[in-house]
Amino acid sequence: xxxxxxxxxxxxxxxxxxxxxxxxxxxxxxxxxxxxxxxxxxxxxxxxxxxxxxxxxxxxxxxxxxxxxxxxxxxxxxxxxxxxxxxxxxxxxxxxxxxxxxxxxxxxxxxxxxxxxxxxxxxxxxxxxxxxxxxxxxxxxxxxxxxxxxxxxxxxxxxxxxxxxxxxxxxxxxxxxxxxxxxxxxxxxxxxxxxxxxxxxxxxxxxxxxxxxxxxxxxxxxxxxxxxxxxxxxxxxxxxxxxxxxxxxxxxxxxxxxxxxxxxxxxxxxxxxxxxxxxxxxxxxxxxxxxxxxxxxxxxxxxxxxxxxxxxxxxxxxxxxxxxxxxxxxxxxxxxxxxxxxxxxxxxxxxxxxxxxxxxxxxxxxxxxxxxxxxxxxxxxxxxxxxxxxxxxxxxxxxxxxxxxxxxxxxxxxxxxxxxxxxxxxxxxxxxxxxxxxxxxxxxxxxxxxxxxxxxxxxxxxxxxxxxxxxxxxxxxxxxxxxxxxxxxxxxxxxxxxxxxxxxxxxxxxxxxxxxxxxxxxxxxxxxxxxxxxxx
Ligand code: HAS
Ligand code: CU
Numbered sequence: 001x002x003x004x005x006x007x008x009x010x011x012x013x014x015x016x017x018x019x020x021x022x023x024x025x026x027x028x029x030x031x032x033x034x035x036x037x038x039x040x041x042x043x044x045x046x047x048x049x050x051x052x053x054x055x056x057x058x059x060x061x062x063x064x065x066x067x068x069x070x071x072x073x074x075x076x077x078x079x080x081x082x083x084x085x086x087x088x089x090x091x092x093x094x095x096x097x098x099x100x101x102x103x104x105x106x107x108x109x110x111x112x113x114x115x116x117x118x119x120x121x122x123x124x125x126x127x128x129x130x131x132x133x134x135x136x137x138x139x140x141x142x143x144x145x146x147x148x149x150x151x152x153x154x155x156x157x158x159x160x161x162x163x164x165x166x167x168x169x170x171x172x173x174x175x176x177x178x179x180x181x182x183x184x185x186x187x188x189x190x191x192x193x194x195x196x197x198x199x200x201x202x203x204x205x206x207x208x209x210x211x212x213x214x215x216x217x218x219x220x221x222x223x224x225x226x227x228x229x230x231x232x233x234x235x236x237x238x239x240x241x242x243x244x245x246x247x248x249x250x251x252x253x254x255x256x257x258x259x260x261x262x263x264x265x266x267x268x269x270x271x272x273x274x275x276x277x278x279x280x281x282x283x284x285x286x287x288x289x290x291x292x293x294x295x296x297x298x299x300x301x302x303x304x305x306x307x308x309x310x311x312x313x314x315x316x317x318x319x320x321x322x323x324x325x326x327x328x329x330x331x332x333x334x335x336x337x338x339x340x341x342x343x344x345x346x347x348x349x350x351x352x353x354x355x356x357x358x359x360x361x362x363x364x365x366x367x368x369x370x371x372x373x374x375x376x377x378x379x380x381x382x383x384x385x386x387x388x389x390x391x392x393x394x395x396x397x398x399x400x401x402x403x404x405x406x407x408x409x410x411x412x413x414x415x416x417x418x419x420x421x422x423x424x425x426x427x428x429x430x431x432x433x434x435x436x437x438x439x440x441x442x443x444x445x446x447x448x449x450x451x452x453x454x455x456x457x458x459x460x461x462x463x464x465x466x467x468x469x470x471x472x473x474x475x476x477x478x479x480x481x482x483x484x485x486x487x488x489x490x491x492x493x494x495x496x497x498x499x500x501x502x503x504x505x506x507x508x509x510x511x512x513x514x515x516x517x518x519x520x521x522x523x524x525x526x527x528x529x530x531x532x533x534x535x536x
Contacts, residue, residue, distance in 0.1 A: 007088065008072045008075070008389060016464075016465060019461065026458070029454075030414065030455075044536040051105050051114060054114025058114050058216075063094065065382075066223045067094070069227075070170075072385060072388075077161040080147050082150045083143045094135075104129070110126035118200045123193065137178075148160070163226050168250075169254050170222040176511060177216055180210075192532065193532075198529075200530055213264060214257065221374060224374050229300075233304060236320050240300050244495065245292055249296075252286070252289040253289055257286060258510070259282050259511055262280075271518055279514065329377070336373050360422040361418065364416070364419035376404060383400055393471070
């Protein structure tokens with residue numbers, strides 16, 4: 001492995017391994033929901049598997065991948081990683097924490113699903129392990145910021161390189177978001193799981209959780225956007241349509257990612273309709289930067305197609321490199337987001353939310369957004385990263401070429417059928433043995449379609465893991481290709497969009513405004529709380 005990138009490479013290796021394990025568990029769940037029998041099938045295995053799948057995919061795969069990507073971007077755009085040793089320390093903290101949490105899940109001691117809502121109670125090591133993962137990621141953020149500061153001292157008048165601009169936005173969102181998580185986990189869940197306190201208030205805990213949980217989705221999405229803005233146009237053979245719009249987008253996410261969490265709590269009592277409406281309005285505002293992204297990135301792809309000679313209205317699409325595994329994966333990720341974003345806008349509308357909340361629709365929604373848009377961008381990016389990090393040619397190129405299409409096809413089946421099943425009332429997170437007979441029968445066919453999708457998804461996931469592992473271990477040695485980033489049609493200039501101190505201050509004020517009063521009200525009530533509940 002290229003020494004400068006060993007830190008990044010190790011993170012990405014862990015991410016891919018977590019992804020591989022989590023995909024196998026995902027298949028188990030989909031088969032289970034379709035009522036297809038396999039050895040040792042049981043309700044406890046189902047819930048253990050749902051928990052492990054969610055935690056490994058949504059928290060471990062993403063966080064390690066994003067950390068690895070951050071190191072690559074710092075090394076390549078700033079020419080340094082300030083505090084590599086600290087970076088390794090953070091890696092071990094995060095890795096040990098993840099393993100500890102995963103072990104307690106697989107031993108059946110933490111069947112709390114990836115949202116770990118109380119009064120479901122996990123083993124203390126689950127919460128402590130998750131905390132270590134987050135603390136590791138905090139240190140990682142500090143290393144990236146320190147690298148940026150060190151670069152800034154040498155380049156005082158320059159605009160921040162766009163990939164770093166996006167990463168800094170990601171890190172700021174992560175710090176603001178995980179503050180809510182820290183209050184929930186350290187202030188409530190850990191003392192409760194250690195039996196220092198007897199009861200817990202689920203509503204307050206959920207409120208802190210969603211302070212974290214919504215910006216969490218932008219912690220996943222923004223690194224994908226960084227790739228869309230700064231790598232995709234280059235691989236497509238074009239230029240970024242507008243660097244300035246990219247900066248506006250990242251800053252808008254810093255401002256608007258956090259104060260929207262009540263859109264996950266429309267059904268919760270104790271929060272007044274006015275505050276839910278406030279968060280709804282802010283949710284629709286945070287849709288805007290994604291619409292700008294749709295415009296800017298698609299315009300950049302059009303530039304690429306036209307630079308290759310396309311002249312018609314749409315034939316530039318065919319000129320794009322659809323047989324390149326990176327491009328195909330990221331291009332399909334974007335197409336999926338048309339539907340993911342549309343679904344998100346439906347979820348955010350109070351009345352329609354009451355139709356889909358807690359149904360399989362939500363699983364459908366996050367498998368298009370996180371499971372396709374983000375996951376396919378990261379998988380595609382792995383094909384771009386690994387040869388450059390390892391100095392080895394991609395192995396099994398044919399497999400790498402079909403893998404993104406398999407994923408997309410599998411997800412069309414899986415996600416569409418879950419969306420429809422949700423509209424027909426299929427609850428999310430319900431073990432299928434309780435869904436048979438006349439009542440459950442109407443969901444069965446859709447669950448079978450979902451299971452067929454899951455088999456295809458699993459085949460795709462295994463292909464991805466095989467390509468990455470084979471490249472790493474046995475790829476032909478080559479001179480590592482350079483990391484090249486897209487130039488923009490107009491070169492960037494220093495602007496107010498680079499002033500992250502200012503934007504962070506505004507974001508803090510917005511969070512206080514959106515959460516201060518409702519939280520004070522919630523905490524003012526006399527609370528009786530709930531004792532712990534462990535179903536298995
Ligand atoms: Fe969501 C629930 C609302 C985006 C993930 N979401 C979830 C959950 C997850 C999740 C995991 O308002 C479940 C949590 C749980 O377990 O309970 N979501 C939204 C909204 C957006 C949104 C308004 N979600 C995401 C993203 C996620 C994600 C991104 C992960 C990465 N979501 C909700 C709500 C709920 C919810 C409610 C709660 C539901 C409930 O009741 O429980 C927005 O950010 C979406 C904006 C996106 C767009 C799309 C722009 C399109 C682009 C692509 C253009 C491409 C083109 C084609 C044109 C407006 C950028 C390219 C062409 C080529 C040729 C290549
Ligand atoms: Cu949300």
